[in-house]
Amino acid sequence: MCVESTGPIAMTQNKFQTCLLSLVWLATFVFVTSGGELVARTQAVAEKQAAGEAKQATKESAVQEEVDKKEKSDDSDDILDLIREQSAEKDGEPKIPKGVDVYMGRRVAKTMHYLGAEWLIRNTRERQERCSLMLANLGLKPGMTVCDMGCGNGFYSLPIAKMLGNHGLVVGVDVQPEMLGFLRERAEKEGIDNIVPILGSYHHPRLPPGTIDLVLMVDVYHEFSHPEQMLAAIRKSLKPDGLVVLVEYREEDPKVPIKPLHKMSKAQVNKELAANGFKLAKEFDNLPWQHMMFFGIDGEKDLEEKAMEEKETGSAKESESQPDSNNNK
Numbered sequence: 001m002c003v004e005s006t007g008p009i010a011m012t013q014n015k016f017q018t019c020l021l022s023l024v025w026l027a028t029f030v031f032v033t034s035g036g037e038l039v040a041r042t043q044a045v046a047e048k049q050a051a052g053e054a055k056q057a058t059k060e061s062a063v064q065e066e067v068d069k070k071e072k073s074d075d076s077d078d079i080l081d082l083i084r085e086q087s088a089e090k091d092g093e094p095k096i097p098k099g100v101d102v103y104m105g106r107r108v109a110k111t112m113h114y115l116g117a118e119w120l121i122r123n124t125r126e127r128q129e130r131c132s133l134m135l136a137n138l139g140l141k142p143g144m145t146v147c148d149m150g151c152g153n154g155f156y157s158l159p160i161a162k163m164l165g166n167h168g169l170v171v172g173v174d175v176q177p178e179m180l181g182f183l184r185e186r187a188e189k190e191g192i193d194n195i196v197p198i199l200g201s202y203h204h205p206r207l208p209p210g211t212i213d214l215v216l217m218v219d220v221y222h223e224f225s226h227p228e229q230m231l232a233a234i235r236k237s238l239k240p241d242g243l244v245v246l247v248e249y250r251e252e253d254p255k256v257p258i259k260p261l262h263k264m265s266k267a268q269v270n271k272e273l274a275a276n277g278f279k280l281a282k283e284f285d286n287l288p289w290q291h292m293m294f295f296g297i298d299g300e301k302d303l304e305e306k307a308m309e310e311k312e313t314g315s316a317k318e319s320e321s322q323p324d325s326n327n328n329k
């Protein structure tokens with residue numbers, strides 16, 4: 001309800017009301033503007049602080065990255081340098097010598113073509129071959145250097161790289177550049193950066209000597225067209241206590257649904273590896289389709305070879321120092 005005032009008292013009352021109203025407006029204005037300024041200032045301070053913190057966080061994560069990189073490089077840079085040196089194309093490198101069709105009584109299988117690479121990463125593989133059981137029994141330890149020989153598209157290289165951690169290294173060797181391309185793609189997609197792909201040659205894996213803890217060959221050895229040269233190079237690449245692990249489909253078992261040419265018996269594997277300076281260290285027999293056989297370096301072979309060399313040089317020296325019987329007449 002509005003009551004209308006009249007007369008001088010009413011006039012003074014009106015002035016007083018106007019004055020009061022103006023004062024209220026002024027106070028509100030001052031409060032709002034200074035309050036706004038306060039909010040703006042607080043915001044600016046908060047933003048500055050946030051920016052500072054972000055900068056600090058970026059700095060810290062950059063430092064952490066550097067530390068990680070450094071730790072990683074301390075462990076594996078030497079090996080990486082050797083690998084790069086070894087795998088670099090060399091001028092005048094001898095052409096691939098002729099391979100064998102049959103080795104120690106076994107027919108050698110042809111190399112699996114890269115167009116079939118999808119089969120290697122099929123969904124049913126784990127159920128059929130118990131791949132995770134195989135990996136769990138490899139004896140991998142963080143920080144190891146492992147060669148996945150005949151790595152294909154990296155079905156095993158990727159999980160092994162994860163198992164070895166930042167300080168470990170997987171050297172993935174294959175003779176088909178397309179396979180290595182698939183390996184690179186798959187590793188990149190999963191953000192894995194401790195795999196070094198190497199394009200090997202059929203008779204030479206281009207590995208630096210004395211650097212590898214474990215060479216894994218899953219469904220690969222039976223394809224080697226140059227088994228002796230490959231085994232000799234692999235043997236040289238191992239650290240003194242290094243191991244070679246062969247995983248091959250069991251020839252002895254007709255229920256394993258793989259073509260006979262792509263299977264191997266234990267006896268055959270043993271015969272071929274022993275002839276090339278390896279001795280059986282242990283076996284894991286619980287895979288559904290495959291043998292899993294671990295071989296170490298057989299030092300006896302080195303001793304025998306050394307003795308043979310010494311005998312040869314000794315007899316050569318002896319015949320040099322023997323007076324010519326004709327001159328003696």
Ligand SMILES: C[S@@+](CC[C@H](N)C(=O)[O-])C[C@H]1O[C@@H](n2cnc3c(N)ncnc32)[C@H](O)[C@@H]1O
Pocket residue numbers: 111112120149150151152153154155156173174175176179200201202203204205217218219220223224225230
């Ligand atoms: C049947 S695939 C197995 C791939 C992989 N190990 C796996 O289990 O998924 C055989 C692979 O061995 C490779 N290979 C054959 N001979 C080789 C050699 N002398 N050196 C390196 N890799 C070879 C082939 O190119 C092919 O990618």
